[in-house]
Amino acid sequence: MEDPDPPGPPPWPARGSEEESVPVKLQKAPPPVSDINVTPMVDVMLVLLIIFMVITPMLTKGVSVDLVKTKNPIPMQAADRDDAVLIAVTREGKVWLETTQVTPDTLPNKVKDILTNRVDKTCFVKADMRAQYGIVVEVVDNLRTAGVDQLGLLTESTEKTRLEDAPKPGA
Numbered sequence: 001m002e003d004p005d006p007p008g009p010p011p012w013p014a015r016g017s018e019e020e021s022v023p024v025k026l027q028k029a030p031p032p033v034s035d036i037n038v039t040p041m042v043d044v045m046l047v048l049l050i051i052f053m054v055i056t057p058m059l060t061k062g063v064s065v066d067l068v069k070t071k072n073p074i075p076m077q078a079a080d081r082d083d084a085v086l087i088a089v090t091r092e093g094k095v096w097l098e099t100t101q102v103t104p105d106t107l108p109n110k111v112k113d114i115l116t117n118r119v120d121k122t123c124f125v126k127a128d129m130r131a132q133y134g135i136v137v138e139v140v141d142n143l144r145t146a147g148v149d150q151l152g153l154l155t156e157s158t159e160k161t162r163l164e165d166a167p168k169p170g171a
Contacts, residue, residue, distance in 0.1 A: 073157045079152060085123040088125075089128060095139055097111070125139060125143070
């Protein structure tokens with residue numbers, strides 16, 4: 001039994017048929033776009049900005065305090081290291097060793113434990129500008145009791161720059 005032909009025209013024209021002689025109009029490709037599409041770049045930059053805004057507060061080590069402002073601060077890059085020992089004194093008088101709240105009298109034992117196997121026995125104290133002077137002195141004294149060789153007091157720079165302090169030309 002033969003299969004009957006499917007209804008309708010064949011899927012392609014037969015050779016020599018009339019359809020082959022009809023000229024086909026070729027469509028031209030659209031001209032290339034020479035403008036830069038900045039929308040994806042702006043999207044990526046906004047995502048990066050949001051990521052940095054979320055991550056940056058997490059990078060601060062220890063407790064945040066309003067540091068004392070000085071005209072001539074000494075930069076202490078060693079305080080930014082991951083293994084630096086930071087002690088913070090808040091304006092309420094609370095003492096923090098890294099992220100753990102301690103009392104000033106238990107501070108020497110805890111600092112001794114941290115500095116036991118270290119060659120560099122340096123600690124950094126960052127005190128709030130409104131912290132009681134007596135508590136800061138007690139913390140420093142307890143750190144000396146713990147065997148701290150070097151002690152760094154962290155401060156911030158004032159708004160003035162050295163260019164403002166320099167004599168003006170023609171004066």
